[in-house]
Amino acid sequence: MRRLLILIPILFLSFEAHALQVMIDPGHGGIDSGTSHLGVQEKDLVLKVAGYLKDLLGSNPQFTVQMTREKDQHVSLSERVKKAEKSQADLFLSLHANSNPSTRVKGTELYFQNSLPPDEESLLLAEQENQAEAVATNSAKSVESPSKKGDIMAIVEDLHRQHRAKSSLQITQLLAQDWSSAAIKQAPFYVVSKTTMPSVLIEVGFLTHPEEAKKLSSVKYQQEIAQKIYKAVVQYKEMMDKIEGQALE
Template sequence: MFKLYLDPGHGGNDPGASGHGLEEKDITLDIALRIRRLLNGYENVSVKMSRTDDNFISLDQRTNEANDWDADYFLSIHCNAFNGSAHGYEDYIHDSLSDASITKRYQEIIHHEVNDLNRLTDRGQKKADFHVLRESIMPALLTENGFIDNAGDAAKMKDPSWRQKVAEGHVNGLMKAFKLKPKIAPINNQTLYKVIAGAFKNKDNAEHRVNYLDVIEIKAFVDPTYISGELWYRVQAGAFEKKDNAEDQVKRLKKHGIKAFIITDT
């Protein structure tokens, strides 16, 4: 089992960097949630996130939790800022590590894969004494995904399809670095029909829905996702290769007074 501790930078009363109507804490959370969702398609992967919503989590809490969980890898997602003119992507490992270290090797692999998809200037692989790199006892990487105060980079950050590509780059790097194996995909890459049994702004309401569905023997989970730039907590109650099966699930939910709908994923 590969255990990834996934850390969206900042959160809550710590917005991080800002610019062009964006806050770093929102961009990092969106990218991290997309990474987690993509990793659901791989075998024997367990992901623990430092936060899944807009909460403040101290740096000590993040590294202590990762260490106590005995994670295999610590991945921290950030955006950069400088003076509005700097732009591009860079990533960091701790400055005490040699270029022959396994952490450096992981950095090289992930750096290449992220840069292959993010359409940002490559600012290189770097080292620094950041807390999450120093205090985590497992190999760790911090990625800086563009400069939020740069007009060009910020325009990309506002695009959900760009954030998806950044997430894909990270996952491609993790797959190659840790030899992750994809789960068996639907035949001929056919559409997957997901049943959504509610979408809530309040996480507690979403969890209450999941608990109710458990009582009526319908398995479900909370899937945080950004919709039109806002964080929502969707309750997913099944994913089916056949649309008829998804529609049957919707009908079953309707009998219990729950409005549901189908979204597609390929």
């Protein structure tokens, strides 16, 4: 009986899923204010939403959470990616706010990366968001040829890429489920292209839309956004644990 009592906690421990490490990436910061309209600056808005999201995730022991920036400071896109890689994050969530020449365009947009070609408008947006990084990227274009790597390495990397693309789509779909107005799109944003973990870039709304800008600047709506993202991340974790559990059976 005593042996059984000792075994129970060991069994429980072996089935306990590990905490999901989330890296929240509030876009822009410092001299780079992002888009700025009707008195609302993108860098401030996304930092606030990120803070609420960090509090929600941080209060749940199923998650560990970090941010690429905690205050109004400039962090380059490559530094953001480096931070995520260094901390071995399981999930990368980049937060941004949108703008459009038309003041009638509104809504949430969710960007993930896979092999489908992006539409022209998404490409333009990615270009705008990536601008800060253009100089740095051009000077560091040394990509290792895949043929130089061993076959097994190539297979492992391919599996990893497949897992990343699939998981990125899953978190994006979970976000869209609760966000009826959200559109799923794709574009080569630097941070979602260069990170090796599942990632999604969330454009929380359009600052050029007068009503949406007003809503986005309210604490209540910022908390609502954080809550929506939190809910999707919780569902994502449940999904991942289930897959992991099945693999162990």
